[in-house]
Amino acid sequence: MSFDDPALEYQAPGAASAGGHGDQAPTIYDVARVAGVSIASVSRVLNGQQNPRQETRDRVLRAVAELGFAPDGAARALSVRLKEVVGVIVRRPRWHDSSMFADEDENLQFPDMINRGMEIVAQRHGFDLLIRSVGLDEPDAGRRVLALARKSDGLILHDRVLSPAELERLSRQVPVVTLAGEPTSSTVNVHGDNEGGMRALARHLIHDHGYATFAFLAGHEGSPDSLTRGRALASEAAAAGVTLLAGDDWRGGYQAAGGAQAIERLIAGGVRLPRAIVCANDQSAIGVLHALAAHGISVPGDVAVTGFDDMPVARHLRPQLTSVRQSIQDLGATAFETLYSMINRSGQAKESPRGRDIALPTRLVRRESCGCGPQSVKSAAQAADLGGAACA
Amino acid sequence: MSFDDPALEYQAPGAASAGGHGDQAPTIYDVARVAGVSIASVSRVLNGQQNPRQETRDRVLRAVAELGFAPDGAARALSVRLKEVVGVIVRRPRWHDSSMFADEDENLQFPDMINRGMEIVAQRHGFDLLIRSVGLDEPDAGRRVLALARKSDGLILHDRVLSPAELERLSRQVPVVTLAGEPTSSTVNVHGDNEGGMRALARHLIHDHGYATFAFLAGHEGSPDSLTRGRALASEAAAAGVTLLAGDDWRGGYQAAGGAQAIERLIAGGVRLPRAIVCANDQSAIGVLHALAAHGISVPGDVAVTGFDDMPVARHLRPQLTSVRQSIQDLGATAFETLYSMINRSGQAKESPRGRDIALPTRLVRRESCGCGPQSVKSAAQAADLGGAACA
DNA sequence: CTGAAAGCGCTTACAG
């Protein structure tokens, strides 16, 4: 570094980075050496202190640019006790180990869309998402979740992978937010307003369409979302005095294939189908639609079918799927914001930032599969990205 | 710790964790103290050394269980110089800043599925995925990518967010793999066999169906995938002496809305549609399907439409979409494996682990939208999760 | 087999 004309903006790499292949990333010491200052000064200008005077600042900035320096995340995290990372646990599909890359991974879209919502707001706060999948059958799920927690500042858990007791224990070490789970004394849960959405749907089917026999195709066992949806439907059905089928035969596990199989089994078993099949989510409704079509059963003519979530795919189906919309990305965004405030408040106030159980609004989206008329003609461009239509 | 009966497995938290809310995560020092050994010993038993003798091992393990200890990721990473994290850069949708949470985020499924593939194999190697989105218009995309790099052991980049020069510079500090990009001297690229897939599709449309006029609906500008697909189609068209429309009017930007708008514009402009519209991906084909339907144009009767990727949604459309399948998750899995070997080899051999440009096989999946007959009837359960069918 | 010590790359009081 015998040569340091301040005018040379991007001078060729000096001895510090001997060009070529396996260069190491430069450290703050490299920058300090090139700039001719202490590492403390480098750190100060990089962290926007007001202290360093202009010349120091210039020298440092020039060295940083020349070397292409950025601070090591682990070192910084260790020092400031903040990683700017939130861990996200997604439930691993069953097939993971057996038939890896099986085709039926469609249902993953839902958690992925939630993650998008998280990522967008995380970005605003300078955080990134650290993703790990965990099987619910996994022997030491607890350990793997904890391990991820220690690589992050807080955790967001999809679905139910941990028992409430495990959750409680975990949340003593790091802030935890669950999605579609259940709140615990130290954990916040975020979910869509399943109850309200399902009641609106049920009333529509019962009163506007006059259907008198129903079935509820459940999601996977123990899913709080599925349970709540099923209960809300049952409540409305009871109030109206209409018949509701449910139970083990009626389980789609949130999957297209699961929904199709359930219908196949029922038909094979000679069961008489109800007038309307209310599915726990869109994905399983897709399977139901396929199975019914395969048997020449008309939807909604013979049997009405509805979904839940209003995934993008819902409007591309034939018939277009009536569903209950939740702003999926909002779920993720809210989960992150909640966690973020917990992270900052960590070790201070004892009160939760918001309620311990946060419900986001849902909205009935009537399309064709419930028996409403085909949507009013609009520009195809609109149709391609817009949602519901009016009902007759 | 005046009391340490080895028989007490999960004794109530001692002074180290005073119960309640804002507890800190225990450190290795806490474990050492409780176990009555040095931190070195704790580290040794936790890292599976053969050294520690049974009794030491027991004491440590018991303390670890009691405290719920897991090592801090940042500290460990700093020490072993490995974070066990790979950074993943996804392109941020345009609407991000303006109309946040717009509806048309369907096209995100593709990168998300790729990420799933990465995650699955990453898991096997004990790695997690650190996700960050970057806008391609973003002023300092370079800095934000580098910042993520320093929080990881290597980087996988979706789409094109960096110039080749920037890529090159980045790859001097950390191993880099691109997806659907172009290889550089120090960077590996992974992509589907666009050329082969498109040629197969083109030949099918030309020879099996006898179509004589075509259009190629491009993806977004500069996308290597789209360019290659377009060129392959053009080449086959030229060889067969059939007409191919393309150009700025024919751009769907990989999006459903984009595809629909393009068709709307063309029809409004009085353009005569070709016999077959070959779309750069499934997503834009969906939009095309919608637009054509809105104008009462029959598919495939009047106009055939094809996609590319064979996303799960393709088989749920009406008509079912003929497409070119790439194993999307394989793309991700391969990208990760490649990067992983680069990470391990870092600073050693100079040779790349595999070729610098890795193409994964693709396969034509004929369904209805190209003009092939409806798929042979099979069990609906199969239909719900299985792919293509034979062609007439 | 085990402990004391150095070191990973940063940030931030603490003294000038």
Added chain:
DNA sequence: CTGAAAGCGCTTACAG
């Protein structure tokens, strides 16, 4: 305004 030093929580030679 700036530098020397301590410290973040681990791992791993280095000596016993």
